[in-house]
Amino acid sequence: MAPELIFETNMQLRRRMADVLDQTSAADLNRIPVGYRNNIWWNIVHMVVTQQLLCYNLSGLPMTVEKDIVKRYSKGSVPAGVPSQAETDKVRAYLLSSVAQLKSDYEQGIFKTYNAYTTSANVTLKSIEDALLFNLFHEGIHYGVVLSLQKAVGITRA
Template structure:
C-alpha cells in the first residue's frame, strides 16, 4: 500500500529540519541574533512540542514530553528561563524529532480522517477539526521554524566569516 501523501510530506519536512542542524554544535545553537527572542535550539524544541500536541494530544494518545519540554519550548516561552535547566543537546533533539515522525506514521496512518472531540482554533484563527487538518497545519508551523533556523544559520556563518577575516588582517 502506498503511504499517504501527508505522511510523506511530514517526513520530508522533518528530514530537512534535522539535516539543517545535523552538524551544528550546542553552543552555536544557543546564539540569539539581535532583535530576536530565541535561538535555534528553542525553535527545534517548539517544533517538537507543537507537533506532539497536534499529533497526539487532541486524540488522547500518549504524548512523549521529556522532562520540562513544555516549560522550555512552548509558544511564548523564552530562553531566559533556561538558566538552571538541563537542556537537551542538538543530537537529543534530532533523535526526538526523528522518532516523533515514526510514531506519527505508526499511530495515525489510518486515523487521518478522524474528527477530534473539540475543534482547535490556531492563534491565526484557523479552526482544525480532524487529525489530517492538524498534521497539515503542523507543516506550516514547522516550515516557519525551518525558515527561522536557516536564517539564524546564515547570520552565524556571516559572523564567523567576518571574525575570520578580521583575525587574518591582524
C-alpha cells in the same frame, strides 16, 4: 488530502533539522542574534513539541515527549539555558521518531476524537487531518526561521 505526502514532507523537514543539529556548534545553536527572541535550538525543539500538542494532546492521547520539554518549548516560551548533551541527544532522536510514530499511529487509527482548537494563525483545527496539515505549515514557518537564524549567526549553507 494525501496524508502520505504530508508525512513524507514532514520527515524531509525533520531530516533537514537533524542535519542542522549535527552540523552546527552548540554555541551557534544557542546564540540569540540581535533582533530575535529565540535561537536555532529552540525552534527545532518547538517543532517537535507543537506536533505533539496539536496531534496527540488535542486528540486526548498521551504525548510521546516529556512534559518538561513540552513546557519549556511551547508557544510563548523563550530559550532558558543551554541544553545538556543528554537533552540534545533525546531531541535529535525525537526529530525523526516522532514523525514515524505519528504516521504509524495515524495508520493504526488511534486518533478517534479531536478537541477543536483555533491556532494563533486564526485557523480552527477540527480533526487530526487538520492538525497534520497545519503542523506541516507550522514546521515550514520554523524551518524558515532556522534558515534566517543561521544567516544571522554567520552560518552559510552550501
